[in-house]
Amino acid sequence: MSARILPRSYYLSEDVLALSKDLLGKVLVTSFNHEVTAGIIVETEAYHGAQDKASHAYNNRRTSRTETMYAEGGVAYIYLCYGLHHLFNIVTGPKNIPHAVLVRAIEPVDGIPTMLKRRMLKGISHRLTGGPGILSQALGITKRNDGSLLTNEPIWIEDRKIVVSKKDIIASCRVGIDYAEEHRDLPWRFRLRNSPWTSKA
Numbered sequence: 001m002s003a004r005i006l007p008r009s010y011y012l013s014e015d016v017l018a019l020s021k022d023l024l025g026k027v028l029v030t031s032f033n034h035e036v037t038a039g040i041i042v043e044t045e046a047y048h049g050a051q052d053k054a055s056h057a058y059n060n061r062r063t064s065r066t067e068t069m070y071a072e073g074g075v076a077y078i079y080l081c082y083g084l085h086h087l088f089n090i091v092t093g094p095k096n097i098p099h100a101v102l103v104r105a106i107e108p109v110d111g112i113p114t115m116l117k118r119r120m121l122k123g124i125s126h127r128l129t130g131g132p133g134i135l136s137q138a139l140g141i142t143k144r145n146d147g148s149l150l151t152n153e154p155i156w157i158e159d160r161k162i163v164v165s166k167k168d169i170i171a172s173c174r175v176g177i178d179y180a181e182e183h184r185d186l187p188w189r190f191r192l193r194n195s196p197w198t199s200k201a
Contacts, residue, residue, distance in 0.1 A: 003027070003158040008151055011073035011092045016099035019092050020046040021190050023157070025164035028088075028106055031153045032140040035114045039106030039129050039139070040162060043198040045174045046188040047089075049098040054180035057098035068147050069098035076155055078136070078146040085133025086142045090150065090157075104132045104175070104189070106139075107197045115139070130197045168193045175199060 006026065013019055021044075029038040047055040049069075056066045056079070068077045069091055077089040077100050093099040106129045108115055115138035119128055129135040136142070141155065148155050171187040178184055191198040 003160045005151055006157045006159055008072075008074035008149070011090065011150070012094060013073075014093045014097060014099070016046045016048055016092050016101060017188065019090075020044040020101045020188070021166075021169055023090070023101060023103075024169060024190060024192055025162040027109065027158040027160050027162075028103060028135075028139065028155075029110070029158055030139040030141060030155050035111060035140070037108075037111030037114050037139050038158075039108045039110075039135065041103055041105075041157075042107050042192045042195040043103075043105035044190050045102040045104055046190075047100045047102065048188070049093070049100075052180075053183040054174060054177040054186075055098065055100070057100075060098075066098070069100055070096050071147065073099070074150050076141075076145055076148045076150055078141060078143050080143055081133065086136040087132045088136050088139075088141050102132060103135065104199060105130050105191075105195075105197045106135050107195065108138070126197060131199065164192065 023041050026041050027038050049057050050060045057069045072095040073092040075091045077091050081087050089100040089102045108129050119138050129138045170191045172189050174189045
């Protein structure tokens with residue numbers, strides 16, 4: 001299978017919704033301590049920077065945590081949710097436009113024994129990588145990787161020529177953002193139809 005690491009230029013589009021959909025079918029790869037793990041991205045959520053009430057950068061909020069979001073696209077924005085789960089986001093767009101894509105689920109393809117060990121599981125199931133916190137654990141991603149450039153080790157994204165048809169992409173509301181008022185119901189979560197690894201509607 002031919003694979004190409006996505007160049008930084010890929011992430012510089014200002015259309016975070018289009019990128020969120022285009023990332024479906026791409027492969028998220030990590031390499032820690034010479035252990036390579038990877039999974040096909042099957043679910044994403046778009047966060048539209050300063051205009052999005054669900055975004056950490058809403059109204060151009062800048063804190064020590066959100067500063068990564070203002071970097072030029074192509075870096076990882078990773079934060080700790082509820083003090084437990086490391087959530088992996090991809091910063092997109094030009095510098096100082098804080099758009100981001102949350103990767104919510106992947107289908108495991110490489111390094112599955114390592115993923116199972118990290119998740120302390122005995123067999124493959126939705127519990128391995130079917131959620132944003134557990135996929136980070138399976139891939140070994142933590143907050144220490146915040147700000148990492150996504151074009152080389154330890155974290156990168158590949159195009160393995162997996163074709164995703166527009167008709168196979170489901171758009172629905174984002175998850176866990178009741179605080180976002182009218183933006184709560186925007187259909188900015190994208191999933192691959194019939195994938196057993198994605199969240200429920």
